[in-house]
Amino acid sequence: MSTTSSYYFQYKGCNFVSTIYNKEHLEQLEHFEIQDTDVFVVTYPKSGTIWMQQIMSLIYSDGDPAAVQGKPALERVPWIEVPNSNFSARPSPRLNVTHLPYHLIPKALKEKKGKIIYVARNPKDVLVSSYYFHQHLAMYESPKDFPDFLEKFIHGRVEFSCWFDHIREWYAHKDEFNFLFITYEALKKDLRASIQKICNFVGRQLDDDKLDAVIEHSMFDVMKKNPMANYEGIPKKSSDGAFLRKGSIGDWKNNFTVTQSEMFDRIFQERMKDVPLEFIWDNE
Numbered sequence: 629m630s631t632t633s634s635y636y637f638q639y640k641g642c643n644f645v646s647t648i649y650n651k652e653h654l655e656q657l658e659h660f661e662i663q664d665t666d667v668f669v670v671t672y673p674k675s676g677t678i679w680m681q682q683i684m685s686l687i688y689s690d691g692d693p694a695a696v697q698g699k700p701a702l703e704r705v706p707w708i709e710v711p712n713s714n715f716s717a718r719p720s721p722r723l724n725v726t727h728l729p730y731h732l733i734p735k736a737l738k739e740k741k742g743k744i745i746y747v748a749r750n751p752k753d754v755l756v757s758s759y760y761f762h763q764h765l766a767m768y769e770s771p772k773d774f775p776d777f778l779e780k781f782i783h784g785r786v787e788f789s790c791w792f793d794h795i796r797e798w799y800a801h802k803d804e805f806n807f808l809f810i811t812y813e814a815l816k817k818d819l820r821a822s823i824q825k826i827c828n829f830v831g832r833q834l835d836d837d838k839l840d841a842v843i844e845h846s847m848f849d850v851m852k853k854n855p856m857a858n859y860e861g862i863p864k865k866s867s868d869g870a871f872l873r874k875g876s877i878g879d880w881k882n883n884f885t886v887t888q889s890e891m892f893d894r895i896f897q898e899r900m901k902d903v904p905l906e907f908i909w910d911n912e
């Protein structure tokens with residue numbers, strides 16, 4: 629199916645899916661009052677958002693699994709850009725996720741109120757994850773085919789626009805915030821060390837038993853079986869679609885041709901040449 633013009637609307641240069649978001653809410657959220665205890669996990673879609681919803685819920689409940697078994701992740705750690713996210717009425721500490729680009733975030737965050745955790749993932753795996761997600765979730769238009777989706781992704785004709793702009797803009801402005809940068813791949817390779825880093829950043833101390841519990845309930849297989857973590861209830865086009873799909877590093881190798889990969893690498897080198905970030909592209 630081709631993408632119809634009313635499928636997205638643009639707000640300040642960023643693409644939003646019309647059936648999920650609205651301009652009035654996006655306008656209002658720029659003026660949200662921020663408290664020092666507020667935490668915002670910022671991701672480009674498919675970079676580890678629901679994993680971080682799980683990790684943050686567990687960190688703030690000292691590893692108590694009941695915290696992630698009684699209420700859907702969407703209610704525990706909402707996306708602030710979703711109109712019914714109820715930000716202002718929620719009690720402190722407010723844990724949030726967002727896919728917003730830097731220039732649409734609540735302005736008060738730039739006064740160094742609240743905390744930002746930016747989670748990045750290598751963009752080839754982001755693209756592949758997003759491709760299957762669009763194929764399977766009912767709320768999205770299905771991509772025509774992989775080459776077409778690749779083209780759209782590179783040019784930012786996807787929701788939340790261009791991956792390169794998202795990370796470049798956030799990284800360039802990171803010093804304006806209380807800011808922690810982590811990666812999906814670091815979470816995969818050493819979950820314990822990454823969780824400890826997050827705990828230090830948000831000022832939560834967990835002893836070894838509590839840390840073990842956070843790790844156990846954030847593992848892919850455990851999350852996949854937890855209906856409050858895996859978004860089981862979201863309508864699918866087919867039964868094989870899942871938020872927790874493969875959860876691996878390097879699945880892009882099963883989807884990109886050599887030519888597509890080399891083309892992507894050239895664009896990556898060009899667009900990221902002045903950004904001092906290293907990405908992990910495979911699981912070796």
Ligand code: PPS
Nearest residue numbers: 673674675676677678679757847848872873874875
């Ligand atoms: S969304 O729709 O933007 O909120 O998606 P997001 O949560 O950012 O990204 C989904 C991908 O994250 C993977 N995921 C995990 N990987 C490893 N371990 C755990 N616990 C985990 N939880 C989620 C999920 O499987 C998606 O990646 P792919 O590559 O599609 O499997």
